[in-house]
Amino acid sequence: MEDVTATLSKPALQIGPYQVDPPVVLAPMAGITNVAFRQLCAEYGAGIYVCEMITARAVVERHPGTMHMMTFGEHEKPRSMQLYGVDPKTMREAVKIITGEGLADHIDSNFGCPVAKVTRKGGGAALPFKRKLFADIVRESAKAAAEAGVPFTVKFRVGIDDEHRTFLDAGRIAEAEGAAAVSLHARTAAQRYSGQADWSKIAELKQAVTSIPVLGNGDIFSAADALRMVDETGCDGVVVGRGCLGRPWLFGELEAAFAGRELPTPPNLGEVSKVLRRHAELLIAHDGATKALRDLRKHMAWYFMNFPVGSELRRGFAMVSSLTELDDLIGRLDHDAPFPDNADGPRGRQGSPGKVTLPHGWLNDPDDDCVPEAEDMHSGG
Numbered sequence: 001m002e003d004v005t006a007t008l009s010k011p012a013l014q015i016g017p018y019q020v021d022p023p024v025v026l027a028p029m030a031g032i033t034n035v036a037f038r039q040l041c042a043e044y045g046a047g048i049y050v051c052e053m054i055t056a057r058a059v060v061e062r063h064p065g066t067m068h069m070m071t072f073g074e075h076e077k078p079r080s081m082q083l084y085g086v087d088p089k090t091m092r093e094a095v096k097i098i099t100g101e102g103l104a105d106h107i108d109s110n111f112g113c114p115v116a117k118v119t120r121k122g123g124g125a126a127l128p129f130k131r132k133l134f135a136d137i138v139r140e141s142a143k144a145a146a147e148a149g150v151p152f153t154v155k156f157r158v159g160i161d162d163e164h165r166t167f168l169d170a171g172r173i174a175e176a177e178g179a180a181a182v183s184l185h186a187r188t189a190a191q192r193y194s195g196q197a198d199w200s201k202i203a204e205l206k207q208a209v210t211s212i213p214v215l216g217n218g219d220i221f222s223a224a225d226a227l228r229m230v231d232e233t234g235c236d237g238v239v240v241g242r243g244c245l246g247r248p249w250l251f252g253e254l255e256a257a258f259a260g261r262e263l264p265t266p267p268n269l270g271e272v273s274k275v276l277r278r279h280a281e282l283l284i285a286h287d288g289a290t291k292a293l294r295d296l297r298k299h300m301a302w303y304f305m306n307f308p309v310g311s312e313l314r315r316g317f318a319m320v321s322s323l324t325e326l327d328d329l330i331g332r333l334d335h336d337a338p339f340p341d342n343a344d345g346p347r348g349r350q351g352s353p354g355k356v357t358l359p360h361g362w363l364n365d366p367d368d369d370c371v372p373e374a375e376d377m378h379s380g381g
């Protein structure tokens with residue numbers, strides 16, 4: 001295995017009042033980063049573990065499902081959540097509810113969603129193109145959060161496409177309007193999740209934004225990737241998404257690598273199935289068996305990726321409906337099968353590149369007084 005513990009000096013990441021050591025953040029992922037998954041990851045290493053994204057409007061309307069998503073474990077410090085919104089007033093109101101009721105200690109915001117139903121209305125990754133609106137949202141939210149001593153951070157992409165790169169303006173605006181840190185997913189919206197993240201954009205952002213931390217995001221699948229990103233870009237911390245799907249122990253590897261320690265040995269199939277079992281228990285405690293085991297299916301596919309698990313057993317795991325059944329299937333695995341060499345690489349969301357759908361005339365004037373229409377959003381980044 002590559003020696004990643006070599007020479008790098010670890011960045012000191014400070015987000016508002018929180019010292020984040022190691023400088024690692026679990027990327028918000030809709031449908032994934034619920035309280036069970038966050039706890040599982042946090043059992044391997046420290047960092048900030050961001051909750052699934054929720055919409056500002058759902059908070060303001062106190063949507064019961066949304067309030068349930070804002071459940072945190074006792075171990076979570078800071079309790080970190082992500083808001084999505086396109087209207088400065090709604091965002092401010094949502095932040096005030098969250099901070100006023102002490103529901104979270106860190107609020108991130110999502111300006112990176114590339115999904116057509118969101119960008120079509122000017123939301124997600126389309127929004128930072130409207131500089132005034134973007135500034136209004138960040139200012140109103142950051143101000144409301146700061147009144148309660150809660151840091152507000154901003155996550156965005158490189159831009160809409162290669163002709164409309166917004167990340168440098170977005171970073172400078174976020175810095176000027178009171179954000180405590182920015183994170184860059186180093187792809188354009190047109191790229192979706194395809195191709196490679198362009199880390200040179202993270203380096204450019206780091207040069208442009210000097211008074212708050214700049215976090216890099218995109219294609220960290222191993223501890224070596226994380227150290228290389230810090231080394232190549234000078235970023236203050238790393239945000240890890242798909243790399244930990246079916247690999248929550250990646251956070252242990254990151255902690256070891258940033259501390260200059262030797263990496264733990266990758267787990268064999270028996271050890272992986274123990275992690276899966278723990279994941280199931282945590283999910284069931286939060287959501288009940290039916291929902292939890294349905295949710296677990298996608299994770300099982302990721303846990304077993306590239307392991308020698310036959311198709312009959314895989315089908316069994318995909319249909320599992322109780323912990324007893326799960327235990328029975330786990331008992332039939334070849335526990336000694338070693339961690340596969342080719343286990344790195346993308347899991348989870350893929351999506352092919354393509355044109356970004358925007359509202360009519362959206363690209364005419366970045367400084368107009370646009371009134372956004374989009375508030376609904378279910379998932380994305």
Ligand SMILES: Cc1cc2nc3c(=O)[nH]c(=O)nc-3n(C[C@H](O)[C@H](O)[C@H](O)COP(=O)(O)O)c2cc1C
Pocket residue numbers: 027028029030031032052053082109110111112155185217218219220239240241242243348349379380381
């Ligand atoms: C299943 C899935 C759901 C996501 N949901 C969100 C989200 O709700 N908010 C957000 O800002 N990004 C979201 N993202 C994007 C990730 O936070 C991250 O920016 C992206 O996956 C790139 O990082 P990676 O290469 O480490 O995966 C999502 C990504 C995936 C794979």
